[in-house]
Amino acid sequence: MTTLTLSAATPSAEAVAPQIASGPASAALWLILLPAASAAVLLLLGRRADRWGHWPGWIAPAASCVMGVIIAVQLLTADTAERVQHVDLGSWIDAGALNLRFGLLVDPLSVTFVLLITFVGTLIHIYSVAYMAEDVNRRRFFAYLNLFVAAMLTLVLADSYLLLFFGWEGVGLASYLLIGFWNHEVDRGHKISGAQALENSVASKKAFVANRIGDLGMIVAMGLLFAQLGTLHFVSVPGQAQGMGDLGVFDQVAGGGLTTAMATGIGLMLLLAACGKSAQFPLQSWLGDAMAGPTPVSALIHAATMVTAGVYLIVRSQPLFDLAPNARLAVAIVGAITLLYGAIVGCAKDDIKKALAASTMSQIGYMMLAAGLGPVGYAFAIVHLVGHGFFKAGMFLGAGSVMHAMGDETDMRKFGHLATKMRVTWATFAFGWLAIIGFPFLTGFFTKDPIIEAAFVRQEGQTWQPWVFGLVAMLGAGLTAFYMSRLFFMTFEGKSRWEPEAHPHESPRLMTWPLIALAVGSAGFGFVFVFKPSWSWWPGWWPNLADWLTPTVGPVAHHEPVVHWLVITVVTLALVAVGVWQAWIRFGAPSTVVPRTAPVGSPLTVAARNDLYQDHVNNGLLVIPGTYATRALVFTDGAVVDGAVQGVARGAVAVGDQARRPQTGFVRQYAATMALGVVVLIVIVLAVQI
Amino acid sequence: MTGIFDTPQVDWALVAPVLVVLGAAVVGVLLEAFLPVVARRTAQVALSVAATVGALVAIGWSWHRLSGVDAPTDLAGLRPGGRALYALTTESGGSLGSLVVDGLTLVSQALVVVVALLSVVVMADRTATREDPFAPMVSAVPGSQYERLAASRGLAQTEVYPLVLFATGGMMVFSATADLLTMFVALEVLSLPLYLLSGMARRRRLQSQEASLKYFLLGSFASALFIFGAALVYGVTGSLTFDEIAAATVTPNGLDKLLVVGVLLLMVGLFFKVGAVPFHLWTPDVYQGAPTPVTGFMAAGTKVAAFVALVRVVYVMLPGMGWDLSVLVWTVAIVTMVVGSVAVLVQGDIKRLLAYSSVAHAGFVLTAVAAGWGTGETAVVGPWAVLVYLLAYALATVGAFTVVALVRERSESGGLTGEATSLGQWAGLGRTNPVIGACFMVFLLSFAGIPLTAGFVGKFAVFSAAVSGGAWPLALIGVLASAVAAFAYFKVVVLMYFPARDERPADADEVGAGGSVASQTGAVGTATLARPKTAAVVATRGCATGVIGLCALLTLLLGVLPGGVLTAISNILQ
Secondary structure, eight states: OOOOOBOTTOOOOOOOOOEEOOGGGGGTHHHHHHHHHHHHHHHHHGGGGTTTTHHHHHHHHHHHHHHHHHHHHHHHHSOGGGOOEEEEEEEEEEETTEEEEEEEEESHHHHHHHHHHHHHHHHHHHHHHHHTTTOTTHHHHHHHHHHHHHHHHHHHHBSBHHHHHHHHHHHHHHHHHHHTTTOSOBOSSSOBOHHHHHHHHHHHHHHHHHHHHHHHHHHHHHHHHHHHHSOOBSSOOTTOOOSGGGOOHHHHHHTTOSOHHHHHHHHHHHHHHHHHHHTOTTSTTHHHHGGGSOHHHHHIIIIISGGGHHHHHHHHTHHHHHHOHHHHHHHHHHHHHHHHHHHHHHHHOOBHHHHHHHHHHHHHHHHHHHHHTGGGTHHHHHHHHHHHHHHHHHHHHHHHHHHHHTTSOOBGGGOOOGGGTOHHHHHHHHHHHHHHTTOTTSHHHHHHHHHHHHHTBOBTTOSSHHHHHHHHHHHHHHHHHHHHHHHHHHHHSSSOOOOTTOOOOOOOHHHHHHHHHHHHHHHHHIIIIIOOOOOTTSOTTSOOHHHHTHHHHOOOOOOOBSSOHHHHHHHHHHHHHHHHHHHIIIIISTTOOOOSSOOOOOHHHHHHHTGGGHHHHHIIIIIHHHHHHHHHHHHHIIIIIHHHHHHHHHHHHHHHHHHHTTOOSOHHHHHHHHHHHHHHHHHHHHHHHO | OOSSOOOOEEOHHHHHHHHHHHHHHHHHHHHHHHSOHHHHHHHHHHHHHHHHHHHHHHHHHHHHHHHHOOSOOOTTSSSTTOOEEESEEOTTSOBOTTSEEEHHHHHHHHHHHHHHHHHHHHHHOOBTTOOOSBOSOTTSOTTSHHHHHHHHTTOOOTTHHHHHHHHHHHHHHHTTOOBHHHHHHHHHHHHHHHHHHHTOBSSSHHHHHHHHHHHHHHHHHHHHHHHHHHHHHHHHHSOOBHHHHHHHHHSOOSOHHHHHHHHHHHHHHHHHHHTOTTSOTHHHHHHHHSOHHHHHHHHHHHHHHHHHHHHHIIIIIOGGGHHHHHHHHHHHHHHHHHHHHHHHHTOOBHHHHHHHHHHHHHHHHHHHHHGGGSOTTHHHHHHHHHHHHHHHHHHHHHHHHHHHHHEEEEOTTSOEEEEOOBGGGGTTHHHHSHHHHHHHHHHHHHHHTOTTSHHHHHHHHHHHHHHHTTOHHHHHHHHHHHHHHHHHHHHHHHHHHSOOSSSSOOOHHHHSGGGOOOOOOSSSOOOOTTOOSOEEEOOBSSHHHHHHHHHHHHHHHHHHOOHHHHHHHHHHHO
8 A cells, every 4th residue: 555645835826827619519508598597587477477477487598408418528528728708797896906807707617517507407497387276376486596506507607706606695694584485374276374484484584694604704705805805706817907017916816915813713704604504513504404495406506506516616626625634624624524523413314304404514514625635636526516416406306206106205104115106216316316416337336435545645734634525525425325315215126105195106297207317317427427448449639627637626536545546446445335234234134123203212222313402502502692693682782782772863863953953044144154154164175284 | 287378288188078068068059049938948958968978978988097097196186196187288297287197086076977967957857747847937926917927838947957067067077176175166166057957946936036146145254255265375475385385284384374274264165065063054945945956966965066076175285284184173073963964853844854864964075184194005095085975975865865756745635746855744654665765775875874775875885984093083973963853854754654553643743852843943935834744656757756766776776795896996087
């Protein structure tokens, strides 16, 4: 076993300078405009669009998807040096030192996201046409979904932190609106009781507040960057004024424009933002509750795309983190904690959507860990992100299909034996399940194993890190296998534990076709786009995702884990096998009995069911003191501030009354006042002169 | 200035904007004499619109010419080194300062002309019963037999249109001149028509005529101070043109105190026109009494012209006197911001509220003027900020007063009569008239300086100019004062949109801040006793509504996408 060390500060990218966009890429703005226009039309027309609202609703993202493919082909066929293109959208404010230009950065990273968002998004939109068919507010639902797609595309295409922040807030808004979509009693289609409606709106508020904490990090980071560098653009575009010295943030960072301490501070603030958006420790508590939204929302926003925005932010800010190894270490630690945290919680959840949410959290933990590993991990973070987008969206939609069949039941203890009733859902879900646990030659195998391997790489100056990160990642793989198998077996295998009135049936084709498409993606994506064999007959031009990302995130640094890669793979697979086996004997085997009500369980199980008491901790640490502080503030507000404000208001009114006093209406008095004013002013001016 | 009379060379294209407007005004007077009654109104409105549009075209041509000047020209432009063209030059090529065409001139003239155009459209708008805002026969005693006769004959006061054009021409010269004598003449040309127009309201005639008389008396007083100041300045420096005065102020000659007093009196004349405290006392009374479209016109137009004149005086005539005079501008700015913002809180009448609001705005603009004695780039940033602020202010002001002109009282019989200016009557207007209510809200938010409206851009511009000119305490006070004033605007928004807590109809008493009774003191009779409680938007031909919509749209546009306009103004000022 060789333990080569890797320089952490290796400049990881031969920066590819952006060039002015040409060809299809120059129309990149339309990617955003199409769904935005659809959202605007659907919202502005209101009820008038109810009958046909879902048509523009799904066509807009589909059109964006087609455009995205065209742009991707354009970049693929171009030289590597021409794969970073910039679309200028003009200046918003140009006032001397304050020059706010907007533009889009069309590069492999953003285009990868565009494809993921629009492709998975389109499938989910189509699925929703059927899933929400009975809902009276389907048009509004599509308007919000389109709003989300537009905002998410803005986020990933932005060429500056400022525009990124617009998208960042936009997806937050869409997420808030959609989590609380059923915030009133509904008695058609999906039946929502008053109590549920209240819970849903509380969940949306919780997500909003947790996200605000993250946003604060983003704002502080932007403030620091602007104060230090005078610009918020990622990179300089030739021939374009952008702020101090006309250099983008990353150019200035590369040129030593930031001290390490400052870069660390900014990096930590960006990490805070990422934690809020991507439900990472310690801001992860909102994601489970966010499952209150309709299931397509959970699939699109809270699994495939929005929650990965934090990973995107970290990877996009790579030059900053390259300068700040400590901030990067913090990213890796947060990722490692969350990956275990989510996995443990996922093992105990009986609600199918909450179990999937915990899994999402855990998988994003993998991505964060990879992003925190630096040049050895950036590409794999994105690769895993895309693969995860496929299989997790597929599984969420599968869960939606199951719920559809079971009358909106989400408790897995009341499922079981569904494989016979829902062949398509079962089969597609099986692909997602095998993909996520890293079954050989399915997507997860190609996307997650490299992360585990990279976690075992010792970087310059590191001692305990490779062992800790590596073992955590490996253990996480075993846990993933356990909880995902548990979920799969509890739902589809074993004996049926249905409610008496349940009549499970396969979902309509509009719902199953997206499932099939995503299952194909889950199975084949890794093999097709990630697997890079050294076979001589393998076509050299075949796109490989990690290579494709090179112009943005740099080449995957050569690495040598502390343990031989074969050992890692074998041990990981063994752990996965153990996880599946354990799940099978506990929940899947025909002889096992899964109780319909959850047994008491060990303290760890109870803790995991309660999200490891994160809500309690939050309550104890923040909410209760917050409540008391608020009460104290309210008291102070009443006694002191209101007193002062009312005093000021009264004072102001009194002053106003005084100011009004000369307003007698008598011209002679006005003239006298003016004359007096002149005299006073003369006295003042002459007094100053002396 | 040499003693010999030098025949000026006139560059007619540069004078054209002013000539078109004043020429049309003269033609309008002739029309009044020679056209039959039935044709007058149409002809006058068409002439006014044509004149303003023509002036805009001429300004556009001058703009084009000025943009083509690359080399900075000599004195009397915005600043030494700034670009300027001279409409009047001596035979030898030297400049006469009477009409300077620089960025400051063009932007302000364009603004004034646009305000005039919008105001003419609003003034021409009539209700279904063919009522326009003006008394049919101003000379008739209110309530007399003669007046009833005039009303029943359907007479209309069509002199208003030439009067507006005269005032507009005066404003255009006022903001373009770098010569004290021309400035004084322009001051009178712009003021006299406004005095007249103020007294022409169709309803509440006595109040209107009182306003007119007050405005005239106090305006004359201010003019007297101005001309006395000009005389003192001439006495000390021996010149009336700005560049020569500027040159003379550099060398002390033992008469400095006299010079300071002269300049101070001169500036007091301008302070009166912009409505700065303590020379603002006429503002609420006149704004309230004048016919509302006229109020909008003079509130926006006069302020633009007078502030640009003030900027020119400060930046071109007195660049060397900052040490002596910045205390003056600082004092007036602070007092104006504070008094305006505080007084706006206690108003129970929408027109008086807008009047005090305009006083407060004058204070905010003064912070940017105060930045004038800074150095370096401030020399452009100050005027730039003033223009940006005035643009935002003018749009919102014209729009807001047009809304006021449309909101009428509903009498017992259900008919709509005079304007419902008491704030209590505006309760729930946003719900009964969503479009007009929303537009008015946009104007109020712009006044308050809320982001994504033009008002925010304006406040941002003036306060950042003040900071960059070293006047950060002014900016600080300005921000605090705008917070105080915002309270008053939000109260109106709340009043328009949210139902009163209990079902009692909100009346004027609740509206005044802190529950103070919105009593109107003073000789202006605004007793609210017998006013109907409700108000509604009167149906008109739609011109006024169009103007409101346009102003609201531009206010939002300038707030969301300010880039292009800000850059254009900045470029033409360079």
